[in-house]
Amino acid sequence: MAATQSGLTALPRGRLVLIGGSILLAVWLLLLLLVAYDADLLRRLWFLPGIGVIGAIIANTSGTGGGVVFVPVFNALREWSVMDLQPLQVVGVSMAIQSFGMTMGALRWTDRLYHQPEPAPLHARVAPRDFFNVALAVLALSLPAMLLTQRLTAFDQHAVLMGYKAFSILLGLALIASTWTVNLTRPERGTLQRGDLAVLILLAIPGGILTALFSVGVGELVALYLFIRHYPVLLCTGAACLISSVSVIAGSVWHIGAGTIQWEVVLLAGPAAAVGGFFARPIALWLGARRLKTLDGAWIVASAAYLLWLNRI
Numbered sequence: 001m002a003a004t005q006s007g008l009t010a011l012p013r014g015r016l017v018l019i020g021g022s023i024l025l026a027v028w029l030l031l032l033l034l035v036a037y038d039a040d041l042l043r044r045l046w047f048l049p050g051i052g053v054i055g056a057i058i059a060n061t062s063g064t065g066g067g068v069v070f071v072p073v074f075n076a077l078r079e080w081s082v083m084d085l086q087p088l089q090v091v092g093v094s095m096a097i098q099s100f101g102m103t104m105g106a107l108r109w110t111d112r113l114y115h116q117p118e119p120a121p122l123h124a125r126v127a128p129r130d131f132f133n134v135a136l137a138v139l140a141l142s143l144p145a146m147l148l149t150q151r152l153t154a155f156d157q158h159a160v161l162m163g164y165k166a167f168s169i170l171l172g173l174a175l176i177a178s179t180w181t182v183n184l185t186r187p188e189r190g191t192l193q194r195g196d197l198a199v200l201i202l203l204a205i206p207g208g209i210l211t212a213l214f215s216v217g218v219g220e221l222v223a224l225y226l227f228i229r230h231y232p233v234l235l236c237t238g239a240a241c242l243i244s245s246v247s248v249i250a251g252s253v254w255h256i257g258a259g260t261i262q263w264e265v266v267l268l269a270g271p272a273a274a275v276g277g278f279f280a281r282p283i284a285l286w287l288g289a290r291r292l293k294t295l296d297g298a299w300i301v302a303s304a305a306y307l308l309w310l311n312r313i
Contacts, residue, residue, distance in 0.1 A: 011111075011114070013111065013115045014111060015111075016107055016110060016111045016114075017104075017107045017108055017111050017278070020103065020104070020107040021104065021107070021274070021278070024100055024103060024104065024271075024274050025271075027100075028100070028267070028270055028271050031263070031266070031267060031270075032267060035263040035267075036263065037263045037264045037267060038264060041264045042264050042267065042268060045083065045264055045265065045268055046268075048265060048268040048269045048272070049268055049269060049271075049272035050272070051069075051070070051073055051269060051272075052097060052101065052268070052269030052270065052271075052272030052273040052275075052276060053272045053273070053275055053276040054069070054276065055069035055070050055073065055097075055101070055269075055273065055276065056100075056101030056102075056104070056105065056272070056273035056274070056275070056276025056277045056280060057276040057277075057279060057280045057283060058299060059098070059101060059102060059105065059241075059244075059276075059277075059280070060101065060102065060104070060105030060108070060109075060237070060241055060276065060277045060280030060281065060284075061237065061280045061281075061283055061284035061287070061292060061295075061296070062223060062237060062240075062284075062292070062295075062296040062299070062300075063219055063222070063223035063236060063237035063238070063239070063240030063241050063244070064216065064219055064220040064223050064224070064240065064244075064296065064300065065098060065102060065211075065215070065216045065217075065218075065219035065220055065240070065244040065247075065248070066094060066097060066098040066101050066102060066215075066216070066244075066248075066273065067091075067094050067095075067098065067211075067214055067215035067216025067217075069303070070090075070093070070094040070097060070098070070215070070269075071090055071091070071094055071214055071215060071216060071307070072303050072306055072307050074090045074093065074094065075087075075090060075307070076306075078090075083265075085262060085265070088258075088260050089260050089261070089262055090215075091213070091214060091215045091255070091260075092215075092252070092255030092256075092258070092260035092261045092262075093261055093262050093265045093266060094215035094216075094248075095215045095248040095251045095252045095255060096248075096252050096255065096256075096261050096266040096270065097265070097266055097269045097270050097273050098215065098244065098245075098248040098273065099245070099248050099249045099252050099270070100270040100271060100273045100274040100277070101270075101273025101274055101276055101277040102219075102241055102244045102245040102248055102273075102277065103245040103249070103274075103277070104273075104274040104275075104276075104277030104278050105241040105245070105277035105278075105280050105281070106238070106241040106242040106244075106245040107277075108277065108278060108280070108281040109234065109237060109238030109241050109242070109281055110131075110238065110242065112234060112238065112281060113126060113128055113131055113234060113238060114128065116234070119232075122185070122186075122187045122188060123187075123188050123232060123289070124187065124188040124189065124190035124231075124232050125190065125232075126231075126232050126234045126235045126238075127191070127192075130191065130192035130235060131234075131235060131238060131239050131242075133192060133197065134192065134197065134200060134222070134226075134235065134239040134243075135239050135242045135243050135246075137197060137200060137201055137204070138200055138201065138203070138204045138207070138218060138222055138243050139204075139243055139246055139247070140204070141201060141204035141205050141208065142204040142205065142207050142208030142211065142218045142243070142247065143208060143246070143247065143250055144208070145204070145205045145206075145207075145208030145209050145212075146208035146209065146211045146212040146218075146247060146250070146251055147212075147250065147251075147254070149208065149209045149212035149213065150212045150251065150254045151254065153212065153213065162308065165304040165305075165307050165308050166304070166308065168220065168224075168300050168301075168304040169300070169301050169304045169305060169308075171221075171224045171225075171228070171300065172224070172296075172297040172298070172299075172300035172301035172304065173297065173301060174224075174228055174297075175224055175227050175228050175293055175296065175297035175300070176293070176294055176297035176298065176301075178228050178230070179227075179290055179293040179294055179297070180290075180294070183230040184290075186230060188230055188231060188232050188289075189229065189230055189231050189232075190232075192231070192235070193229075196225075196226070196229055196231075199225060200222060200225065200226075203218075203221045203222065203225065204218065206221070207219075207220075207221045207222070208247070211247050211248075211251065212251060215248065215251070218243055218244065218247055219240040219241070219243050219244035219247070220240075220300070222236075222239065222240045222243055223236050223237060223240035223296075224296075224300070226239070226240070227293050227296070232289075233284060233285070233289050233292060237284060
């Protein structure tokens with residue numbers, strides 16, 4: 001890992017994003033050539049690029065993962081008879097779209113990690129070691145949990161969704177409350193605490209299970225916890241984006257094999273999500289930590305409440 005970090009440090013600003021973006025473009029072009037799709041359906045789904053851009057901006061400014069946007073949006077489109085994606089297809093499509101959007105976001109935040117300006121008062125610099133320790137420690141447990149859940153799941157998804165979103169509302173409210181009370185004038189934590197890393201490791205397995213079921217979970221839990229603990233935005237959002245990126249790429253493999261991905265949706269929304277992921281980081285930095293945390297907490301509460309209302313029966 002040290003050798004990898006040294007190589008990333010040597011890259012000029014933006015080079016990592018250029019290399020990664022070129023790979024994403026090549027993957028999209030290969031999909032365009034290799035997968036079967038309905039050109040007429042593509043025309044009817046003209047609105048999806050807009051959803052992809054907006055969803056990726058929200059996902060990559062917060063680090064919570066695109067599922068917090070795509071899952072409620074696609075569920076709503078199904079309820080309104082606009083596009084009939086079944087629940088498993090919603091998860092598969094969301095993961096495939098996030099493979100573009102969250103990966104671009106992770107590239108942008110990682111590039112920022114190695115080209116940080118001097119921190120403003122009350123803000124802290126993020127050590128690359130802390131950044132990758134969070135990502136690798138969580139992925140070491142969340143990935144196996146996600147992959148096993150995809151193949152062996154026997155959960156009542158409705159019950160899990162209700163409990164998870166109720167928990168998300170509590171976390172979102174805690175984030176808003178802590179932002180405007182205990183963390184209002186407190187300096188950011190400049191070093192990752194062992195106790196916090198231990199909590200993240202405990203969240204990894206349930207986060208992986210939730211990601212398998214809903215395409216969102218582990219990134220949201222990591223980002224919200226680190227935000228509440230008052231770490232820099234770069235660590236909270238950047239590490240969560242990296243975790244989400246690796247998770248959805250790995251999770252998409254099972255959905256491709258199971259044939260649950262509606263490729264028309266991915267072809268339209270995937271590149272748009274990459275565009276949104278590109279612009280998310282500067283938007284997050286422009287908002288500033290306090291406004292960003294407040295907006296993130298409000299979105300988590302609102303989207304979770306909407307899903308609970310949608311699935312109330």
